[in-house]
Amino acid sequence: MLQEIDREKCTGCGSCFKSCGLDVFRLDTNQPSVAPCQWACPTGVDIRGYVYLLQQGKIRDAAEILMAANPLPALTGRTCHRFCEGKCARTKVDDAVNINALEQYVGDWVLGRSPEPSFIRHIGKIGVIGSGAAGMSCAYYLNRKGYAVTVFESEEQPGGLFRTAYPELASGVLDSQIDYLGKLGIVFECGVTVGDGREVTLEQLREKDYKAFLLAVGAAGDKTKRAVPPFSSVASITEDSLISVSPGAYVTSSKDVFAAGNATGGGNSVAHAIAGGREAAESIDRHINGWHLLEGRGDAKIRLENPPGAGIKSVPRLNRSSLTWREKGDQGFVFEEMLEESQRCMTCGSKAFAAFRDDCMNCYTCEMTCPEGAVVVHPFKENLPRTIPYETEGVR
Amino acid sequence: MKQEQFEHTFKADVLIVGGGFSGLWAAIGARRFVENVLIVDKGPRGWGGLGTMSGGDFQCVVRGQTKVEDALKDVVHYHDGLCDQEMIENILIQSYERFEHYERLGHLFLRDESGELKGIPQRGLKNMRMLLHRPYGAGGPSMATTLLKEVNRLGVRRIGRMCVTDIVKDENTGCVVGAVGYHTQSGYTCAFETPAVVLAAGAGAWKPSYLMSSSTGQGTYLGFRAGAETSHNEFVHVWNVPVMFGWEGQTGLLPLGARFVNAKGEDFMEKYYSPVLGSNTDVTYNCRGMAFEARAGRVPIYLDTTPMKPEDADIMRPERGWALNNFNRLQSDEGVKFFGEKTQWMPQVMWHSGGVVTDLSYQTRVEGLFAACRTRAIDPGVYMGGWALCTTAVTGYIAGGGAGELAKGKGRLGFNMEGARIACQEAMAPLGKEGLSPKDIMRELQEIVYPADVCLIKSEASLNRALERTKYVKQELAPRAAVEDPRQLAKLHESLSMLLCTELFVRASLMRRESRSGHYREDYPERDNENWLQWIYAAKDGKGEISLYPVSVPIERYKIKPHKYYMDNFTFPKS
Numbered sequence: 001m002l003q004e005i006d007r008e009k010c011t012g013c014g015s016c017f018k019s020c021g022l023d024v025f026r027l028d029t030n031q032p033s034v035a036p037c038q039w040a041c042p043t044g045v046d047i048r049g050y051v052y053l054l055q056q057g058k059i060r061d062a063a064e065i066l067m068a069a070n071p072l073p074a075l076t077g078r079t080c081h082r083f084c085e086g087k088c089a090r091t092k093v094d095d096a097v098n099i100n101a102l103e104q105y106v107g108d109w110v111l112g113r114s115p116e117p118s119f120i121r122h123i124g125k126i127g128v129i130g131s132g133a134a135g136m137s138c139a140y141y142l143n144r145k146g147y148a149v150t151v152f153e154s155e156e157q158p159g160g161l162f163r164t165a166y167p168e169l170a171s172g173v174l175d176s177q178i179d180y181l182g183k184l185g186i187v188f189e190c191g192v193t194v195g196d197g198r199e200v201t202l203e204q205l206r207e208k209d210y211k212a213f214l215l216a217v218g219a220a221g222d223k224t225k226r227a228v229p230p231f232s233s234v235a236s237i238t239e240d241s242l243i244s245v246s247p248g249a250y251v252t253s254s255k256d257v258f259a260a261g262n263a264t265g266g267g268n269s270v271a272h273a274i275a276g277g278r279e280a281a282e283s284i285d286r287h288i289n290g291w292h293l294l295e296g297r298g299d300a301k302i303r304l305e306n307p308p309g310a311g312i313k314s315v316p317r318l319n320r321s322s323l324t325w326r327e328k329g330d331q332g333f334v335f336e337e338m339l340e341e342s343q344r345c346m347t348c349g350s351k352a353f354a355a356f357r358d359d360c361m362n363c364y365t366c367e368m369t370c371p372e373g374a375v376v377v378h379p380f381k382e383n384l385p386r387t388i389p390y391e392t393e394g395v396r
Numbered sequence: 397m398k399q400e401q402f403e404h405t406f407k408a409d410v411l412i413v414g415g416g417f418s419g420l421w422a423a424i425g426a427r428r429f430v431e432n433v434l435i436v437d438k439g440p441r442g443w444g445g446l447g448t449m450s451g452g453d454f455q456c457v458v459r460g461q462t463k464v465e466d467a468l469k470d471v472v473h474y475h476d477g478l479c480d481q482e483m484i485e486n487i488l489i490q491s492y493e494r495f496e497h498y499e500r501l502g503h504l505f506l507r508d509e510s511g512e513l514k515g516i517p518q519r520g521l522k523n524m525r526m527l528l529h530r531p532y533g534a535g536g537p538s539m540a541t542t543l544l545k546e547v548n549r550l551g552v553r554r555i556g557r558m559c560v561t562d563i564v565k566d567e568n569t570g571c572v573v574g575a576v577g578y579h580t581q582s583g584y585t586c587a588f589e590t591p592a593v594v595l596a597a598g599a600g601a602w603k604p605s606y607l608m609s610s611s612t613g614q615g616t617y618l619g620f621r622a623g624a625e626t627s628h629n630e631f632v633h634v635w636n637v638p639v640m641f642g643w644e645g646q647t648g649l650l651p652l653g654a655r656f657v658n659a660k661g662e663d664f665m666e667k668y669y670s671p672v673l674g675s676n677t678d679v680t681y682n683c684r685g686m687a688f689e690a691r692a693g694r695v696p697i698y699l700d701t702t703p704m705k706p707e708d709a710d711i712m713r714p715e716r717g718w719a720l721n722n723f724n725r726l727q728s729d730e731g732v733k734f735f736g737e738k739t740q741w742m743p744q745v746m747w748h749s750g751g752v753v754t755d756l757s758y759q760t761r762v763e764g765l766f767a768a769c770r771t772r773a774i775d776p777g778v779y780m781g782g783w784a785l786c787t788t789a790v791t792g793y794i795a796g797g798g799a800g801e802l803a804k805g806k807g808r809l810g811f812n813m814e815g816a817r818i819a820c821q822e823a824m825a826p827l828g829k830e831g832l833s834p835k836d837i838m839r840e841l842q843e844i845v846y847p848a849d850v851c852l853i854k855s856e857a858s859l860n861r862a863l864e865r866t867k868y869v870k871q872e873l874a875p876r877a878a879v880e881d882p883r884q885l886a887k888l889h890e891s892l893s894m895l896l897c898t899e900l901f902v903r904a905s906l907m908r909r910e911s912r913s914g915h916y917r918e919d920y921p922e923r924d925n926e927n928w929l930q931w932i933y934a935a936k937d938g939k940g941e942i943s944l945y946p947v948s949v950p951i952e953r954y955k956i957k958p959h960k961y962y963m964d965n966f967t968f969p970k971s
């Protein structure tokens with residue numbers, strides 16, 4: 001019978017969990033120290049947590065964890081700079097886990113299902129100006145918190161840079177993503193420019209029961225090409241034509257006006273914009289409920305010291321569309337590829353435990369595959385009914 | 397139509413249920429004909445089933461060393477005439493091809509100084525020899541690595557933690573059109589559209605806590621429910637094992653001097669077997685001897701390794717794999733040295749010999765449904781070292797090839813979504829409810845099958861008792877089993893197949909009123925060729941219940957007319 005797992009020695013690699021024929025082990029991924037991938041991710045997704053769930057095929061639960069930090073995995077799964085993969089501990093064994101493709105898998109899975117509309121619990125509305133990454137992210141989290149959100153977009157179609165900078169998205173997945181957000185209850189008003197002296201002003205919206213705003217209007221990367229955002233009546237605009245916000249709270253000089261994404265200059269990546277939109281949503285919720293904007297936020301995390309790697313068997317990284325029998329067209333992973341690639345994740349820093357010890361059949365596989373010598377199997381079998389019943393005296 | 401009922405749907409030319417060595421070989425066989433071959437296993441994706449833990453000993457009729465006909469004679473003798481000669485002959489012929497195949501793929505067998513393959517005769521049968529891989533303990537893992545590498549090269553798809561619960565057939569033609577199941581960790585339901593399914597789910601067994609707890613007869617269960625016949629129902633393999641821990645190597649220890657002794661220190665098998673065989677006898681008969689000793693009160697039984705020469709003990713000392721970890725821990729934690737001392741041993745029911753009936757291409761009577769190795773019944777309760785690995789390779793390869801060829805000819809058929817949906821609903825029904833624990837149901841079944849008067853020295857009275865209790869489990873307990881999560885649901889399905897195997901075993905044991913091979917009836921201790929040179933088949937009747945019927949062994953058609961019998965080497969006390 002499985003005897004013990006030394007928690008001190010356990011690095012969380014999941015070798016026992018992955019190899020046990022009787023499925024005796026589970027992992028606890030909820031640990032104070034953060035895996036290198038999560039540490040590197042601008043949105044701070046609990047990657048080991050959701051990939052562990054993917055290892056078990058639990059796509060719905062994985063989506064929940066992933067989308068708690070990044071609501072647009074189908075888009076980031078195609079566009080993100082993969083900050084996580086650059087720091088993946090698996091690079092020391094062979095190649096980084098294809099986190100990006102896993103993320104896309106979850107994202108596509110989510111978009112493939114029709115969501116229930118969120119229940120709107122709040123009376124006041126929120127206006128999100130700009131439908132790029134930051135705008136969609138903020139709209140999503142506010143919608144989840146029960147707010148009626150309208151996204152205003154000056155272009156004819158929503159998506160911001162997703163639509164203009166990534167033509168390959170425009171064909172399908174971007175529309176599905178927007179459709180999905182629409183089904184949640186988020187309203188997109190396109191071809192409408194909001195701002196000082198424009199078709200619609202914030203003042204008019206305030207009169208129509210809008211309680212707060214997010215300015216997520218983006219900005220050209222090159223300062224010389226950048227237009228001054230038309231919000232000087234509500235926010236201070238920097239010399240570089242960016243909207244100035246207070247760090248961490250994303251609030252402008254007006255209490256009910258917030259800003260995120262490229263319009264504020266922060267980070268300049270899809271992931272940074274998503275994180276900004278999410279944090280701004282939190283601030284807006286706090287603002288409306290009259291709470292302190294910063295209290296208890298941004299809890300200090302510890303970085304994992306010794307991730308696994310030594311003694312882990314090399315397994316080739318699976319890239320999209322690598323199975324020969326696949327029908328052409330869809331480039332994302334299918335279920336079995338997702339399972340296979342997710343198993344490469346070493347769930348760094350988790351702790352293994354014996355969840356179903358009484359199913360152990362004494363095969364020693366876990367003990368032999370554990371690279372840290374943390375798992376100990378005791379030679380004695382389960383005490384079963386005997387063919388010849390007699391009391392045993394001692395071990396021998 | 398109602399596609400959304402299934403969380404995942406898969407299309408494959410051939411679906412293989414079980415990723416053990418049989419399943420892996422079936423995939424290699426199937427890939428000769430079709431491209432899209434999918435293996436699913438309720439265990440991990442890459443574990444290779446029980447073979448990975450095996451010693452890697454491989455029965456083989458080596459060309460130039462042994463004649464197939466001589467080997468076949470040995471098996472007919474060993475099986476006491478109850479031998480499907482055409483199938484066995486085929487296995488014996490092709491064992492050499494698969495041996496060559498293994499070596500081609502990089503797994504090499506032991507040769508002596510002159511380069512001759514070292515074949516170790518089994519159970520006193522001159523022509524049945526097994527090939528070894530050294531060092532001791534490395535054989536199984538090496539075979540597993542070799543096979544996994546090959547199926548990867550061939551682009552075979554593999555999914556782990558996937559439990560198949562039913563075969564789906566076309567309503568009109570009765571042909572296989574797919575299967576249903578669920579992912580055991582997530583509980584997502586899955587449909588598989590395929591014209592050919594190979595059952596490679598291992599044998600039936602009763603979770604002996606001895607590296608075999610994954611075998612629970614799900615192949616028999618799937619085949620039986622789909623309408624296939626089963627045979628060899630009345631036989632189980634009883635193995636001998638240490639009371640407290642696991643140990644493999646019996647087949648080598650006894651010929652090298654180790655002895656089973658009773659409480660008085662007597663080498664009790666001397667009373668029961670003929671001097672011709674000596675200690676090199678079949679395990680089932682040793683176990684029967686132990687049961688008779690127990691009846692006479694001369695227990696505990698020990699395996700005494702003190703008669704072994706030190707150099708022979710060295711040969712049998714585990715050097716690799718689980719056996720080495722086990723040995724080290726026994727010494728360090730429990731002070732068990734194993735060599736140079738006595739250890740308490742006992743018989744242990746290891747697996748059900750019963751399985752699905754097929755033709756020579758390993759297709760069942762259900763078109764599109766194939767079965768390999770221990771899912772296909774082959775042996776009447778006796779078993780020689782290396783035979784399982786030989787049959788995984790040979791029968792897996794043939795079954796996979798048959799399935800592939802059939803699939804190639806048929807192409808994709810329409811799926812029976814409604815049938816699939818109903819089957820899936822039934823399978824998932826116990827999930828999320830309160831009820832009896834599957835583990836308790838299994839314990840009941842162990843208590844039915846494990847006693848010596850059911851598995852070793854059978855009688856009308858003891859079997860009737862077992863049958864009554866089986867009926868009680870079937871009617872009163874099993875319907876009340878329920879589980880909270882999908883992982884436990886997989887255990888519940890295991891308990892259901894275990895229940896089917898139990899009933900098949902007990903009822904067929906009652907039916908066979910004679911003794912032969914692994915089946916010993918105290919009340920009918922003699923062989924009865926007149927009435928019982930027959931198999932006992934079982935199949936589902938109109939109400940889904942078990943119907944048992946004898947089927948004659950077609951001796952007139954067979955090459956070898958049985959004339960000597962392995963069982964005649966033994967004399968057991970008559971009451």
Ligand SMILES: Cc1cc2nc3c(=O)[nH]c(=O)nc-3n(C[C@H](O)[C@H](O)[C@H](O)COP(=O)(O)OP(=O)(O)OC[C@H]3O[C@@H](n4cnc5c(N)ncnc54)[C@H](O)[C@@H]3O)c2cc1C
Pocket residue numbers: 413414415416417418419436437438439444445446447448449450451452453454455558559560561596597598599606607608610611614615644768769770771781782783784785786788
């Ligand atoms: C310790 C040990 C030593 C041994 N040594 C030797 C030896 O030296 N020589 C020899 O010849 N034999 C040996 N054997 C026996 C031999 O290893 C096995 O009989 C053989 O490997 C069985 O192979 P299989 O593929 O038929 O079945 P298995 O290996 O049992 O594979 C069946 C697979 O099917 C899966 N499965 C079952 N039901 C379902 C379902 N409903 N859905 C999905 N998947 C399912 C199981 O998880 C399993 O992986 C040994 C066995 C053990 C345990």
Ligand code: SF4
Pocket residue numbers: 001002019020021022023024359360361362363364365366367377
């Ligand atoms: S000894 Fe084998 S069955 Fe037991 S927990 Fe370890 S891997 Fe699982």
